[in-house]
Amino acid sequence: MQVALEPFLRAHAAQQGWGIADALSPIAPHDNPGRLYEFYRSTNEHQVENEVRNALKYNNNSRLAPKEAAAWTEIFVGYWRAIGEILRAEEASNQGRLRDRQLVDVYEAWKELTNQIVRQISNGNLPPWSLICMYHTANYLRMFAIKADEQLAKVKSNVAFSSGFQDDIVSTVARNEKLEETARILNKMFSLCLGDRNPDMGSSRKWGTYYMANLQFKTYFKLKNISLSRNIVRTIAVQTDLPPFEQFPTAHRVTYKYYVGVIAFLQEDYSKAETCLTEAWDHCLPESTRNQELILTYLIPCRLITKHNIPSQTLLSSYPHLQRIFGPLVTCIKSGDLSGFDNALAAAEDEFVKRRIYLTLERGRDIALRNLLRKVFLAGGYEELKEGQTEANRVRKTRIPLAHFATAFRMGTGGEGSGQSLEDDEVECMLANMIYKGLMKGYISREYQMVVLNKKGAFPGTGV
């Protein structure tokens, strides 16, 4: 036990939260893959409490105050038990005989540990820099909960008879029972951080606010309960005594802004989403490509809506995954290839739907269409030169027969696999949409079967 707790004591003496978090990790370090086994085997259920207590009491590295020593004793006993469950589950799974609820047991044991840490922190028994180990434990709790729910989902059917006096035949069973419980625990931690009244900011738990908020976002997104995420954003927004946002660790800020951006995106508040995501993008570390990719996944559709912007090839080329899913779309938008756009959208539909950007990207078709119509306009050429006009100020033909647009449409959608045949009325309808959305200026004249475009700025923002 003495040996097993050595890293903890060293980290504690040096006041390194990270070291302590490592000492409480459910995963053995790379350089010592047997650490968990050794630790677990060093004692037994009967003696663990005494041994941990003694190890913490009689050591040369650190003198723990009695109250703190008691707190760490409880935590390490909880940790020891959780490790026991983890090792048992690991062993059983290696031998292919995982019991039905074994991963749930792991989760429950880890939950005990988490609750223990929360309790000790809220009682003020631990030093402020140990907040980091709460983060870590909480994050692992989330992972164990997800695994436990997966196992539970396999074991029991997700529909049960409603008991009690319900009128209807089935009651929906919580499919993510454990993760939902985790969400409640995380929320408790979040309040614990946010609600710290310690006036000394240096040792305040408020510094954990954004980290815990981010963990909650992750959990709620997994639970598909995004409205609860909005509550967190609101709670933080009305909080007046938080330290300035810029002073929080960059990692916390970037993740937070990312989630706030995504939440706004899902609420179709694209301008707010753009601001937040851009902020996240600006502060994201150059080497964390995965995170950049995530940010871009939402920022690209966002800019498509707000600014009708498409990402440059240079940008996309640095992210192979994004290149694969967005590349074809972007090309088709640029060239006004409608059926190409439809096909590209359909091809990556699963990925888009999973990321919840499908319905937004779909609107990019308008831009593709605009580009197609603009080409018709450009192809129409110029009016005859009149007296006093020069090449420089020639006027384009602004009266364009509907038939021209209809032809362009058919070319645009004629591609393979579109299965669309547009009627003339439908072409008119799409043109009306363009005008209504302000992507094209002008009006349709049915009597003359003409579209009369504005002489100036027929396609706003495109230079013509």
Added chain:
Amino acid sequence: MQAHPAYTAVSARTTLARPAEKPKKVEWPEPVKAYVRRAFDPENEIAGISHADMQVKLKHIISGFAEWQMHDQIDWPTYPLPQVLLAQERRNGVALPLLTNGPGYVNNLQPAYVTPFNGSNDSSTHSPNSSKRKSQNMEDEQPAASATVPPWRKTNLEDRITFGNGSKSKRQKKSDMAATSKLDKADLEKRKQRFGLAPTTPPWSSDRNGSDSDLPTGPVVGTNLSLEKSYFRLTAPPKAETVRPEHVLKKTLDLLRKKWRTEKNYNYICNQFKSLRQDLTVQHIKNAFTVSVYETHARIALEKGDLGEYNQCQTQLKALYAQGLAGHPAEFLAYRILYFVYTCNKTDMNDLLAELTTADKTQESVRHALDVRSSLALGNYHKFFKLYLSAPNMGAYMMDMFIERERLHALANISRAYQSVALRFLTDELGFEHDNECRQFLEDHEAKGLVEEKPDGKDRVRIKEGAAAFEGARSQAFSKVDLKGQI
């Protein structure tokens, strides 16, 4: 008699009122003990009163009087035994007022963890640090409780019937079980209901998780043969004689279908369907017939635009289809898609799209619903109204929910893109069946003067002038989406 234990400490905040309110007893008085012994004496048994019921009653009596500090006022040697009281009650059909409504009622109001047999003592010793110890309190109490009451007696009724008869022979047990038939129990329940004893479980057996829905309630087997039955919300376990068995319910469904076709009385039909659904539920009938009941009710509700009831059915159907029961999953999947088009709920729509399989998408009705969705997403109102007119099944009823809204949207669109159009063009584009319908619609939306009558009947609409009005009406129509009984 009343031995007050010494208090270790009294927390000022949490237990201020408690000590005065609760007499502390280390031990039950001797006469009470004798009374209990007599109650358990096999010689005093009465046929028809089960051991379990007797115990419940006994606890009721003792704890009841303890609550009122009346133990020393009662003449225990002559006080009627619980089984006698029970027998009396059952004969009279009335519970004795003092014992049930009096102390018993007070009991029920107490926090569940303060069990009458041991609670007083324990809660006071634990109370000083109660705020942090809430969860631990219960665990700590458990062993103390078992000193007086064995744990198996503290669990609920069902458990007691099986395990609580330790001292009795098997034969007796059997006869007890037979004697307390379902009917008796049901009657008793009803009686308790009548006397306003809200929780039907005695306080000491109430499970800590709270709700009574956790009690194992086995399926009822119905015996009622009438085809029609009004719906009442259940507040107690149903009685067999009020529940109709499946073969009767099948006839009921046929009858209701017929009645709906001929009479179209929605209130009556809806009520009948609700009781039908309830009977299915309490009997745990979950098969193709169940599906057809929910499908029929959903369709009728849809026809009447009763989205609340429709949604309840839809939720159930989704779960039933997931069980692989027959029915029309594609049809109802299509309704769900259309419903999310109606609610403009992008998140739900996205989740739904994520669930769709390739097989789903080949179904005609699903295909149609997806086309409706995409046509609206792309603003292709021309296609949308064509789809409206060709909706399979009852899709058009669902689309009726948002057809006006989309007409306004299309009008706002057209009014910005055209100067003036033929009325016939609008009639066609907006999916009206007749010019007059279209004219009426325009007039209903502040576009009265816009229609120009022409002698040749080719009326025109100065649509551009209505642009502002249509835009206003459009945004108003989109701002209020009534969400009843969300899926």
